[in-house]
Amino acid sequence: MATPLSDVSLMAQPTKDAAEIRTIGISDLNEALRLGWEDFKAVPSHAIILCLIYPILGLVLARIVLGYSVLPLLFPLAAGFALIGPFAALGLYELSRRLEHGEPTPAWGAFEVMRSQSFGSMLALGALLLALFVTWVATWQAIYVAAFGYEAAAAIPDFAARVLTTPQGWWLIAAGCGAGFLFAVVAFCVSVVSFPMMLDRHVSAGEAMATSLRAVARNPVPMAAWGLIVAALLVLGTIPFFLGLAIVIPLLGHATWHLYRKVVTPDPARSETDPYPPAIREHRSAADFPSILFPPWPRKQRTNFYDSSE
Numbered sequence: 001m002a003t004p005l006s007d008v009s010l011m012a013q014p015t016k017d018a019a020e021i022r023t024i025g026i027s028d029l030n031e032a033l034r035l036g037w038e039d040f041k042a043v044p045s046h047a048i049i050l051c052l053i054y055p056i057l058g059l060v061l062a063r064i065v066l067g068y069s070v071l072p073l074l075f076p077l078a079a080g081f082a083l084i085g086p087f088a089a090l091g092l093y094e095l096s097r098r099l100e101h102g103e104p105t106p107a108w109g110a111f112e113v114m115r116s117q118s119f120g121s122m123l124a125l126g127a128l129l130l131a132l133f134v135t136w137v138a139t140w141q142a143i144y145v146a147a148f149g150y151e152a153a154a155a156i157p158d159f160a161a162r163v164l165t166t167p168q169g170w171w172l173i174a175a176g177c178g179a180g181f182l183f184a185v186v187a188f189c190v191s192v193v194s195f196p197m198m199l200d201r202h203v204s205a206g207e208a209m210a211t212s213l214r215a216v217a218r219n220p221v222p223m224a225a226w227g228l229i230v231a232a233l234l235v236l237g238t239i240p241f242f243l244g245l246a247i248v249i250p251l252l253g254h255a256t257w258h259l260y261r262k263v264v265t266p267d268p269a270r271s272e273t274d275p276y277p278p279a280i281r282e283h284r285s286a287a288d289f290p291s292i293l294f295p296p297w298p299r300k301q302r303t304n305f306y307d308s309s310e
Contacts, residue, residue: 018207018210019211019265020264020265021211021214021219021264022218022263022264022265024262025222026221028259029226029229029259031262032255032256032259032262033251033255035254035255035258036251036255036256036257037251037254037255039096039099040251042099042105043095043105044250072140072144072148072159073137073141076141076176076180077137078238079136079180080133080136080137081234081245082184082187082230083129083133083183083184083187084130084133085230085249086187086194086195086256087126087129087191088249089195089250089252089256090122090195091111091113091253092110092249092250092253092254092256092257093113093195093196093199093253093257094109094110094113095110095254096253096254096258097199097200097257100261117202118198118199118201118202121198121203121204121208122195122205125190125191125194125198125205125209128190128205129191132186132187136179136183140179140180143176143179144172147168147169147171147175148162148168148172184231185227188216188223188227188230189212189213190209190212190213192226192256192259193208193211193212193256193259193260193263194208194209194211195256196256196257196261197211197212197260200260200267201267215263215264226259236248
């Protein structure tokens, strides 16, 4: 039975116990990125270990392209990482949460996210993002077939010439990027603060997505700017051979946690029983690897601005 549009619109409306959404500005985005970089510098080895999968996937993808002539899928597969990135960064949110609480941050601490009460909800939303990813790749393939048919490109120069110098290629770029933009908007709106919220408050996937939609509706311009920042950094991260993602992914993962803290007010019920003590740690350079794999180190105290109100 189909759900009426009026019922769908009500899903994004705040309930009595819904989290309160703050209004943020561009300066808050800069602060979230700064704090994300601070977290990355505090635990660089952990983040690098977690994100080795991205350059590996990139190299495997390049091998497939060169070996099996699936060049048309290179762009949608690479761009599709942005759709599933929020789920892939779960461990990074957990590391930032631990740093915020002043808890130890060993390399295996990121995998403690699997013990969260809401891990099932995270998997459900992750499955939704994966479905969007698969649908996006299928949509791109359909657009490519409509433009060039089923004939495969013989080599990279041939493929580049088709796409960049023919009317069919220009149509492919316009239609493909337009479709990709729509998929990215949907994924962004339902997930921008959803996973950090499920980790922090143990809420359901539905409540987290509703909060994410409200956050975007309350802050359309800053959220649009955040989406552009994420897209730009991911593009930079693909250079060279996707290796830059080993830095970009952890930076964005940690920064997303701090963006969540900026946008969603702390749970008042937890603030009394589960306070966030200030973390005292000092930074270590990534050049200290692998010595930083062992004991945790002190960290400079960071001002807790998340409890501030408008």
